[in-house]
Amino acid sequence: MNAVNHRLSIPAAGAILSLGLLVGASADVAAQPVPPPPEVVVPPPPEVIATVEPVYYEGHPAYWYGGHWYWRDPHGWHWYGVEPAYLRDHRAHAPPPRYHYEHRR
């Protein structure tokens, strides 16, 4: 316990010296607006994912939908706010085809 107390003494002294500053700082922190929660991106509809061949880019399958490229990683779905040059070129020269599961239409 003594060793623990000794290890604590230096930072604890620093903490005491900084206490007045921190009290004021903590008031400022409390006044900060709460940052907005992370955006939950809605992926393309299942009909798109099921019928469109993805473009593989940066180790992810990417889907062009609604004017944006969407991609997923283990954390969830994302979209590129600025279209990467590779995907823009791919879309211009070889737009991802839609697969048609029925012949009759």
Add this chain to the structure above:
Amino acid sequence: MRSIEWKCGLLAALLTTSGAAAFGCGGEATSSPPPASPAASASAVPVASASAEPAASASAPPAASQVAAPQTAPAETTTKEDEEASAEVVEHHRHHHHAGVGQFVAMSLETLGITPEQHAAIEKIQATLRTKLQPARAADRKLIGLLADGVAAGKIDKAKVDAAIGQLDATSATVHAAAVEALDQLHASLTDAQRMALVDKVKAHWQIWQQANESGASAAEPHEHGRLEELSRDVSLSPDQVDKIRTNLRAAAAKAPDHFEPEKVTARLDTFGSAFESATFDAKTLKAPEVNPHLASWGAKRMAGFYEIVTPVLTPEQRTKLADHLREHANHEEAPAGDSKEGKP
């Protein structure tokens, strides 16, 4: 001393929370998790995507309290071809119920996007899958043929249809064991990104299947791409016919209890997805093979029940048209591996 320890702990907590912890209490403070700052979450985003603010901010897994955050999506733009392709995949899932999840995997391969170097290997795997799914596919074809005959004749033979559904159930139950080796080979042949795409596609097919085979009272209510609405467009139903069929669908939904358990399928697909996206995969370890017959027979019963209700209301001309339509489904051939142009008009 306890007082000092408490103050130190409080200070460390304050400083850590503000992201400016310059010192700590022994090793305690440094064992606290790092702040979840935007910079920290952006570091997990590929370089090219880091410029996109929405992507950067969404790259960290949302906390439980953040799951309900407002969802955003850019404005949708669809073409006529998009709408046709979307309607067709719904139509496909409305009429083909063989093999359950195995069918979703086989369908997903058609749009996976494979390299020329992979083509031969994937084509071989898909041919194997097709062979393993063939008994279920034949049972599916037989069922649709029976329904077509019944519609054309003005009366569906329920005993024969029930026997065909039983056969579909039995053949679909064998699919998982038969396809284990092919699934393992598929996993070994695909890149990490392709495996991720396959899982997304399988889950997308499951979502579409649920939409196409909606059950219960809500299935009888109007939907833009509902089963009755599609039939109405296909055979030009009169408003009176639509009303009569809808009334009968509501009555049938009220009378027949709904035994479908979609959560079982979802759980199975979640298990499959996690396993298939991993570096190692063994299809033998996947449990719940009963999901395939559950999915196949339930979908088939929904389809048969719908045509049993519809048939007496149709005119002879409409019945002929519908029977032809069903026979087209019965004879629908699946595309070769990776050929996304097959099936295009």
